Amino acid sequence: MQQVAINGYGTIGKRVADAVRQQPDMEVLGVAKTRPNFEAETAIEKGFPLYAAVEERAELFAEAGLEIAGPVEDLVAEADVVVDATPSGIGAQNKELYEEYDTPALYQGGEDADLAEVSFNARSNFEDAVDADHVRVVSCNTTGLSRVIAPLREAYGVEKVRATLVRRGGDPGQSDRGPINDILPNPVTIPSHHGPDVETIFPDLDIDTLGMKVPATQMHMHSLNVTLEEEVDAADVRELFADESRLFSIPERMDIDGSGKLKEYALDAGRPRGDIWENCIWEESISTVGRDFYCFQAIHQESDVVPENVDAIRAVTGAADAQESIETTDETLGIGL
Numbered sequence: 553m554q555q556v557a558i559n560g561y562g563t564i565g566k567r568v569a570d571a572v573r574q575q576p577d578m579e580v581l582g583v584a585k586t587r588p589n590f591e592a593e594t595a596i597e598k599g600f601p602l603y604a605a606v607e608e609r610a611e612l613f614a615e616a617g618l619e620i621a622g623p624v625e626d627l628v629a630e631a632d633v634v635v636d637a638t639p640s641g642i643g644a645q646n647k648e649l650y651e652e653y654d655t656p657a658l659y660q661g662g663e664d665a666d667l668a669e670v671s672f673n674a675r676s677n678f679e680d681a682v683d684a685d686h687v688r689v690v691s692c693n694t695t696g697l698s699r700v701i702a703p704l705r706e707a708y709g710v711e712k713v714r715a716t717l718v719r720r721g722g723d724p725g726q727s728d729r730g731p732i733n734d735i736l737p738n739p740v741t742i743p744s745h746h747g748p749d750v751e752t753i754f755p756d757l758d759i760d761t762l763g764m765k766v767p768a769t770q771m772h773m774h775s776l777n778v779t780l781e782e783e784v785d786a787a788d789v790r791e792l793f794a795d796e797s798r799l800f801s802i803p804e805r806m807d808i809d810g811s812g813k814l815k816e817y818a819l820d821a822g823r824p825r826g827d828i829w830e831n832c833i834w835e836e837s838i839s840t841v842g843r844d845f846y847c848f849q850a851i852h853q854e855s856d857v858v859p860e861n862v863d864a865i866r867a868v869t870g871a872a873d874a875q876e877s878i879e880t881t882d883e884t885l886g887i888g889l
């Protein structure tokens with residue numbers, strides 16, 4: 553059993569903790585937080601040993617009546633691997649701690665790519681992370697793009713990717729984010745930083761991305777155009793995608809017209825927190841014109857990276873190969889809408 557530490561128990565960290573707990577070959581050694589709040593209370597209710605991420609703040613937990621198992625250093629020292637799910641930039645500050653205890657670490661997409669030896673997407677480059685000490689699980693958007701690009705490249709070859717990312721202003725719990733009533737080119741410069749991030753997974757890929765931010769919290773939406781190296785029928789792409797467990801093609805019969813109904817469907821289907829780990833591609837949007845492929849896909853920013861973190865744990869610990877890991881993760885989480 554791999555002993556997994558989770559440093560940073562927020563949107564991503566708490567989901568990764570639950571997913572790790574469901575795996576047959578790993579367990580949650582503990583989670584670390586900086587301050588007591590509802591998430592700290594839930595961690596304790598779920599039976600996750602809670603560690604103090606910042607020594608000076610440890611007494612705040614006692615004042616809130618929450619029992620602390622120890623400082624984060626103890627957790628990192630004992631763990632086989634640590635998943636750092638702290639806010640962007642804090643992971644970089646934590647690297648020294650993981651190096652000090654010689655504990656392999658996973659970072660999240662908010663960190664700079666050069667913090668880690670490898671940027672990771674299970675479907676695209678699992679093997680690159682095998683036995684690595686510092687791995688960055690790429691962002692929700694880069695994960696969503698990589699999952700589509702990998703099979704298209706393998707099946708038809710990709711000449712150029714153009715993607716417009718309509719991004720949610722903030723997660724549902726982020727009351728300080730926006731815009732509230734606007735549509736922002738964001739970043740206003742073109743191409744956006746997302747393309748270079750996808751190139752950390754596919755270094756030789758030709759990709760341009762444009763970003764926007766809108767007053768929504770549920771999901772991101774991508775409008776994709778991929779110029780392939782050969783002419784392909786849309787029906788063939790639909791079949792190709794049907795074989796990809798982390799791509800969900802939304803059938804017309806479901807009458808799902810946007811991210812609101814998608815989230816409702818996930819809740820009805822009994823998904824924890826209404827999470828959608830798969831890319832959601834509108835089947836009717838899967839189109840080709842000559843060598844150009846088009847589609848719309850929705851990406852659940854809070855959860856699509858969760859199975860990727862689980863697979864990255866197996867990669868760095870050498871516990872399984874890509875196929876075995878992806879299958880185990882998919883089966884235990886119930887991936888495949």
Ligand code: NAD
Pocket residue numbers: 559560561562563564565584585586587591605606637638639640641642660661662663690691692723853854857
């Ligand atoms: P979050 O703010 O929801 O959670 C971060 C948690 O870390 C909070 O509980 C915070 O209290 C805690 N924390 C802060 N400083 C800490 C420290 N020094 N040590 C330990 N814990 C500390 O953030 P998030 O949305 O989960 O994002 C985490 C990472 O995941 C970021 O790199 C982000 O870019 C990336 N990411 C976020 C999303 C998303 O949509 N939320 C999607 C993909 C990737």
